[in-house]
Amino acid sequence: MPDTGGWDLFNTPAAQALPAATKTAMEGVYTVTNGSDVFGTLAAIKWSYVINGRDTTFHISGFFGKDIAYFICEGKQLNGTILLNGYWRKMVSTETGLVHLTINVTAGADILLGPAPVVSQGSVIITGVFGNGPQEPAFPVMLTYNRKLYKGPAPFQIAAHRSGGRTSDLLPVSENSVAMILKTPEFGSTGIEVDVRYTKDSIPILYHDNKLNLREIQKCGLLGPIENYTYEQLSVFVRLIHGEKIPTLREALTAVVYQTPLTFVWLDTKYVGSIKPVQALQKEFIQKAQAAGRKVDIVIGLPGQDQVNQFLSSPGFASTPSLCELSIDDVTKSNALIWAPRFTEGTQNDLVDLIHTQGRRAFVWTLDVPEFITRFINDGHFDGILSNFPSCVAYNYYVQQ
Numbered sequence: 001m002p003d004t005g006g007w008d009l010f011n012t013p014a015a016q017a018l019p020a021a022t023k024t025a026m027e028g029v030y031t032v033t034n035g036s037d038v039f040g041t042l043a044a045i046k047w048s049y050v051i052n053g054r055d056t057t058f059h060i061s062g063f064f065g066k067d068i069a070y071f072i073c074e075g076k077q078l079n080g081t082i083l084l085n086g087y088w089r090k091m092v093s094t095e096t097g098l099v100h101l102t103i104n105v106t107a108g109a110d111i112l113l114g115p116a117p118v119v120s121q122g123s124v125i126i127t128g129v130f131g132n133g134p135q136e137p138a139f140p141v142m143l144t145y146n147r148k149l150y151k152g153p154a155p156f157q158i159a160a161h162r163s164g165g166r167t168s169d170l171l172p173v174s175e176n177s178v179a180m181i182l183k184t185p186e187f188g189s190t191g192i193e194v195d196v197r198y199t200k201d202s203i204p205i206l207y208h209d210n211k212l213n214l215r216e217i218q219k220c221g222l223l224g225p226i227e228n229y230t231y232e233q234l235s236v237f238v239r240l241i242h243g244e245k246i247p248t249l250r251e252a253l254t255a256v257v258y259q260t261p262l263t264f265v266w267l268d269t270k271y272v273g274s275i276k277p278v279q280a281l282q283k284e285f286i287q288k289a290q291a292a293g294r295k296v297d298i299v300i301g302l303p304g305q306d307q308v309n310q311f312l313s314s315p316g317f318a319s320t321p322s323l324c325e326l327s328i329d330d331v332t333k334s335n336a337l338i339w340a341p342r343f344t345e346g347t348q349n350d351l352v353d354l355i356h357t358q359g360r361r362a363f364v365w366t367l368d369v370p371e372f373i374t375r376f377i378n379d380g381h382f383d384g385i386l387s388n389f390p391s392c393v394a395y396n397y398y399v400q401q
Contacts, residue, residue: 160388
């Protein structure tokens with residue numbers, strides 16, 4: 001990710017934060033009237049936030065239809081003009097660079113900065129420049145407001161795999177880290193999937209693979225199954241690829257509830273054993289979210305028959321929110337709220353419709369190929385998609401008509 005701190009105009013002390021009403025009105029589907037050869041013909045633009053202590057940072061993201069491209073910017077106003085400063089990236093490659101965008105007074109800033117902004121087709125035009133790598137932006141781009149973001153009759157979850165994406169995709173933070181949880185709303189995620197394992201002293205933590213390895217962690221001298229080590233040992237000696245500690249499930253859920261707008265957490269159980277510690281944290285943080293005025297669905301994932309059998313043997317399983325990846329019979333036996341089949345089984349609209357008649361939801365995993373994402377959104381009846389590329393899911397969902 002390039003250093004975005006070099007735009008002097010954006011950094012001037014006179015630049016001020018944007019009002020909440022302005023940010024809301026800016027969201028929508030835009031036509032790419034200049035730069036479509038790089039980014040595609042449409043963009044879905046949406047705001048997100050992250051809370052750190054008493055500070056809240058807002059980001060505006062643009063999701064494009066070509067090469068899983070996106071931009072992520074912060075926004076300010078200066079003398080009646082709206083300034084957007086950040087970077088762009090293509091997930092199909094390592095292409096990235098700086099982006100400086102502007103909405104001038106005569107291009108809709110007067111509307112957006114008004115007391116009750118209402119925008120219409122063509123009333124807001126975003127112009128600016130983008131560059132390659134650390135180079136000063138010089139290539140023109142223009143986005144023209146077209147319509148509101150699509151909002152379906154029922155909520156749709158854009159769920160990010162491994163808390164936001166894979167470390168191998170050259171993201172600026174590590175998979176299954178608190179930093180990734182805080183970052184993923186910028187990618188368009190409304191929910192996350194996290195991988196849960198136990199340490200030697202039975203602390204639930206986030207980690208995907210069954211062993212410590214250089215794909216996920218920096219070289220440290222520790223080897224072998226992660227359950228061979230206590231949490232203190234992992235906390236002292238192990239760092240994820242970008243330097244973060246392996247987080248506990250408690251730390252991860254705390255970040256979700258108190259620092260992000262995320263509304264869904266899929267706890268993918270990567271172990272066979274008691275679910276009681278995870279079940280207790282699930283219940284605690286559902287209640288904490290409610291006390292904070294938020295609704296966050298937290299479900300225990302059941303990826304295999306061993307996990308289903310363990311779940312069915314636990315007291316109170318029928319009232320424990322869960323997600324089952326197996327057959328519909330297993331979904332019924334476990335009283336799972338969500339059925340989550342593999343994408344390789346197809347859209348399965350008849351079975352998804354059956355699940356809906358039972359008052360349950362259906363998600364599909366793990367969809368990463370843009371053409372498949374488009375197909376499942378346009379032709380499928382699923383209530384959510386799990387992907388390593390949530391920005392691609394966000395684009396395809398929000399540009400629907």
